[in-house]
Amino acid sequence: MPIPALLALEDGSVFHGYAVGATGETVGEVVFNTAMTGYQEILTDPSYAKQIVTLTYPHIGNTGVNVEDEESDTVHAAGLIVRDVPRRASNWRSTESLPDYLKRHNIVAIAGIDTRRLTRILRDKGALNGCIVAGETVDEAAALAKARAFPGLNGMDLAKVVSVGESYQWNEGVYDLDQTQFNQPSKRFKVVAYDYGVKYNILRLLAEQGCDITVVPAQTPAADVLAMKPDGVFLSNGPGDPAACDYAVEATRQFLDAKIPLFGICLGHQIMGLAVGAKTLKMKTGHHGANHPVKDLDDGRVVITSQNHGFAVDPASLPANARVTHTSLFDGTLQGFELTDSPAFCFQGHPEACPGPHDIGYLFDRFAALMEEARKNG
Numbered sequence: 001m002p003i004p005a006l007l008a009l010e011d012g013s014v015f016h017g018y019a020v021g022a023t024g025e026t027v028g029e030v031v032f033n034t035a036m037t038g039y040q041e042i043l044t045d046p047s048y049a050k051q052i053v054t055l056t057y058p059h060i061g062n063t064g065v066n067v068e069d070e071e072s073d074t075v076h077a078a079g080l081i082v083r084d085v086p087r088r089a090s091n092w093r094s095t096e097s098l099p100d101y102l103k104r105h106n107i108v109a110i111a112g113i114d115t116r117r118l119t120r121i122l123r124d125k126g127a128l129n130g131c132i133v134a135g136e137t138v139d140e141a142a143a144l145a146k147a148r149a150f151p152g153l154n155g156m157d158l159a160k161v162v163s164v165g166e167s168y169q170w171n172e173g174v175y176d177l178d179q180t181q182f183n184q185p186s187k188r189f190k191v192v193a194y195d196y197g198v199k200y201n202i203l204r205l206l207a208e209q210g211c212d213i214t215v216v217p218a219q220t221p222a223a224d225v226l227a228m229k230p231d232g233v234f235l236s237n238g239p240g241d242p243a244a245c246d247y248a249v250e251a252t253r254q255f256l257d258a259k260i261p262l263f264g265i266c267l268g269h270q271i272m273g274l275a276v277g278a279k280t281l282k283m284k285t286g287h288h289g290a291n292h293p294v295k296d297l298d299d300g301r302v303v304i305t306s307q308n309h310g311f312a313v314d315p316a317s318l319p320a321n322a323r324v325t326h327t328s329l330f331d332g333t334l335q336g337f338e339l340t341d342s343p344a345f346c347f348q349g350h351p352e353a354c355p356g357p358h359d360i361g362y363l364f365d366r367f368a369a370l371m372e373e374a375r376k377n378g
């Protein structure tokens with residue numbers, strides 16, 4: 001007999017299903033992700049800290065899990081909600097089933113609920129706080145009280161919580177499926193990457209550009225980084241509210257003043273926005289998926305992108321020296337901008353994919369070109 005589980009949302013909705021992960025309880029902001037593949041990359045994306053993810057694709061776990069597809073050193077999502085997990089996982093790289101993996105990481109997960117109904121609630125009302133309880137006795141009223149007691153992500157600084165404790169070097173490139181190993185690209189740039197909750201594939205794609213990367217903790221002062229004399233600085237993705245990361249905003253201001261090549265992704269984009277004086281806001285419905293159309297305003301092309309954010313930079317608040325480069329074709333929100341007086345640019349979505357399409361991978365080339373240019377100008 002499966003172990004019972006329930007999901008309670010702060011609006012009073014309750015869903016009954018069964019446990020497919022650890023027993024116990026978890027609380028967080030419930031969001032839906034529309035990607036059809038990549039559940040392991042989603043679970044290990046540190047930007048999902050304090051968020052419970054429901055996947056709209058109904059069959060999750062078909063290909064099991066494997067060590068090469070991890071996007072960080074552990075699972076960061078606060079919980080998982082799915083329609084159905086197959087009884088048997090099958091893939092040539094699979095080393096473990098999804099339920100065993102969730103149990104090993106102590107992640108509470110529920111299956112057997114109507115994820116379409118849940119998604120419609122979240123789409124109509126926006127992200128809601130929720131609680132999953134899994135165990136032989138599940139108490140609806142207690143779960144509801146816990147969902148309502150969760151303070152929400154507004155004002156929460158989670159970047160420094162998930163960040164690495166000590167700096168480290170990263171040189172590994174992307175995974176070569178034919179060689180079944182990670183590339184070891186040669187190095188031509190020295191890059192410092194801030195870890196606000198960085199995904200490994202960002203570091204891998206930077207390495208593919210020839211970056212010799214030093215990953216540093218979120219609160220590393222700008223002066224320490226500038227003392228390393230890097231060719232460029234990278235600001236990573238990460239969880240929580242960007243407006244709460246004052247130390248990151250302050251460091252970014254100093255990099256902009258120093259006119260050092262700067263590239264930000266997702267939380268890094270939002271931090272760059274705050275550093276130039278723009279405002280961030282919480283979106284009603286965040287973007288979480290792998291098929292989001294984004295327009296590149298420079299050449300008009302439409303790129304299909306991976307997305308994972310619940311906050312956004314308000315384009316109306318951008319200063320005159322910020323030029324908008326990308327916008328979302330789903331809701332018109334800001335997706336990218338660059339500065340006209342500094343070699344700095346950023347993107348709200350995920351050019352590293354994992355999971356998702358690679359259409360916007362050209363941003364990594366752009367960062368390398370900025371560093372090349374800065375070198376020439378000495």
Ligand SMILES: NC(=O)CC[C@H](N)C(=O)O
Binds near residue numbers: 236241268311
């Ligand atoms: N993936 C990210 O970096 C997310 C940034 C931020 N935490 C948001 O939700 O908008």
